[in-house]
Amino acid sequence: xKKKFYHGEGRRILKKNDQSQMDSMxxxxxxxLLYQLxxxxxILAYRGSExxxxxxHIEEDVAFSSINQDMMxxxxxxxxxxxxxxxxxxxxxxxxxxxxxxKNAVLLELVNGPGHxxxxxxxxxxxxxxxxYFYTQFKKIRMESLKNSSYQPLADVAVKVNMEIYYHxxxxxxxxxxxxxxxxxxxxxMETAVQQVFDEFADVLSYGPNGREIAExxxxxxxxxxxxxxxxxxLTVFESVNLSIPIKIKTKSGKGREGFHTDDLAVALSIxxxxxxxxxxxxx
Amino acid sequence: MNKNLVLHALHEVxxxxxxxxxxxxxxxxxxxxxxxxxLVVELLPTFMGCPALDIIRKNVEEKLDRLKVFNHIExxxxxxxxxxxxxxxxxxREQLKSFGIAPPPKxxxxxxxxxxxxxxxxxxxxxxxxxxxxxxxRSILYCKSCKNPFEAMKPLSTMM
Ligand SMILES: [Zn+2]
Numbered sequence: 001x002k003k004k005f006y007h008g009e010g011r012r013i014l015k016k017n018d019q020s021q022m023d024s025m026x027x028x029x030x031x032x033l034l035y036q037l038x039x040x041x042x043i044l045a046y047r048g049s050e051x052x053x054x055x056x057h058i059e060e061d062v063a064f065s066s067i068n069q070d071m072m073x074x075x076x077x078x079x080x081x082x083x084x085x086x087x088x089x090x091x092x093x094x095x096x097x098x099x100x101x102x103k104n105a106v107l108l109e110l111v112n113g114p115g116h117x118x119x120x121x122x123x124x125x126x127x128x129x130x131x132x133y134f135y136t137q138f139k140k141i142r143m144e145s146l147k148n149s150s151y152q153p154l155a156d157v158a159v160k161v162n163m164e165i166y167y168h169x170x171x172x173x174x175x176x177x178x179x180x181x182x183x184x185x186x187x188x189x190m191e192t193a194v195q196q197v198f199d200e201f202a203d204v205l206s207y208g209p210n211g212r213e214i215a216e217x218x219x220x221x222x223x224x225x226x227x228x229x230x231x232x233x234x235l236t237v238f239e240s241v242n243l244s245i246p247i248k249i250k251t252k253s254g255k256g257r258e259g260f261h262t263d264d265l266a267v268a269l270s271i272x273x274x275x276x277x278x279x280x281x282x283x284x
Numbered sequence: 285m286n287k288n289l290v291l292h293a294l295h296e297v298x299x300x301x302x303x304x305x306x307x308x309x310x311x312x313x314x315x316x317x318x319x320x321x322x323l324v325v326e327l328l329p330t331f332m333g334c335p336a337l338d339i340i341r342k343n344v345e346e347k348l349d350r351l352k353v354f355n356h357i358e359x360x361x362x363x364x365x366x367x368x369x370x371x372x373x374x375x376x377r378e379q380l381k382s383f384g385i386a387p388p389p390k391x392x393x394x395x396x397x398x399x400x401x402x403x404x405x406x407x408x409x410x411x412x413x414x415x416x417x418x419x420x421x422r423s424i425l426y427c428k429s430c431k432n433p434f435e436a437m438k439p440l441s442t443m444m
Contacts (some may be wrong), residue, residue, distance in 0.1 A: 063416035073332035156363040166444035
């Protein structure tokens with residue numbers, strides 16, 4: 001058995017390889033964190049997949065599909081960790097849970113824009129680029145921290161996810177920089193999108209009602225540390241493109257970590273589960 | 285347990301997406317353990333969204349079953365250590381090239397760019413067309429020397 005030590009808060013927290021090494025509170029908050037990780041990637045991968053055939057050009061279509069596939073893979077890994085902790089089968093965890101049981105941040109469930117993807121959608125590419133870029137930057141910092149998680153199976157998954165999102169981050173950052181610098185109209189639309197995303201981003205950064213316990217068990221660094229690092233990364237990029245929007249983050253539409261979601265999520269889940277119930281054995 | 289026998293069988297399991305290269309030369313085989321009553325093979329998944337993983341597991345089980353040596357065979361995917369692109373063997377790199385895919389670059393520069401040689405003419409005068417190719421593990425490039433588009437395996441490293 002591996003025995004690694006984690007240095008956090010000046011204490012040494014013993015690495016845990018399975019749930020027998022945890023008390024009931026630790027187990028409970030670990031499960032909560034895993035639902036946040038899994039549900040975040042799951043719903044944003046779905047929103048991404050709705051762009052299929054509608055992205056600005058064919059190369060982007062290929063790239064975006066590949067990113068969505070990776071993200072679904074990441075969600076599946078986190079659902080697998082939940083299955084290993086006795087939460088049920090991965091497919092049920094991904095497709096069989098209702099809106100109020102979901103722990104994803106509300107920002108990630110919001111529609112890509114007005115219109116249904118089958119009938120004349122008016123999807124907002126600026127909003128998509130900003131949402132994906134800010135989220136992926138956050139995910140990168142979150143994974144870096146999880147690499148030192150006191151729960152070893154989660155740390156192992158984080159190492160793998162972290163390598164793959166290197167490419168995602170590169171992709172979205174490139175789009176962000178290009179559109180911000182393109183022309184006045186593009187810049188205006190991007191600035192509106194940045195504001196929109198900031199208005200919901202506090203929910204993404206939140207660990208929910210048991211945030212303190214999650215960090216104290218050494219599963220991940222404290223919320224404030226991750227938030228600081230995320231802001232710092234964004235500020236550096238903002239400065240390089242002379243963007244002076246203050247980073248004022250809010251939760252406008254709901255609190256996803258507590259199960260308070262928008263109708264957008266319920267609609268998305270009913271479409272997803274329709275597809276799932278037609279052929280539950282299909283690969284997703 | 286005859287490890288070489290197992291390894292030989294595993295050499296016959298190819299990547300479903302690139303059938304020129306075996307999972308051994310891809311660096312996916314981490315451990316072969318157990319005895320004749322129970323064999324355990326531990327594999328490392330390459331990219332996680334890769335739909336080929338289930339096919340690989342099935343093919344491994346089939347090939348090993350055909351040896352008629354082991355009573356029980358268990359094939360597991362593990363995440364520690366993580367698969368990285370430097371695990372591809374030298375033979376594997378040649379096999380990728382013969383398939384028209386540039387092997388993963390050995391180093392990445394500061395801006396995340398990498399230098400890739402054309403698998404057809406070895407020229408370094410190439411440009412990245414799309415970081416994301418038809419599958420999770422490949423990118424699309426273009427050779428300005430022989431004017432051929434080609435694919436390259438993306439580097440994956442824990443330093444990223
Ligand atoms: Zn060439």
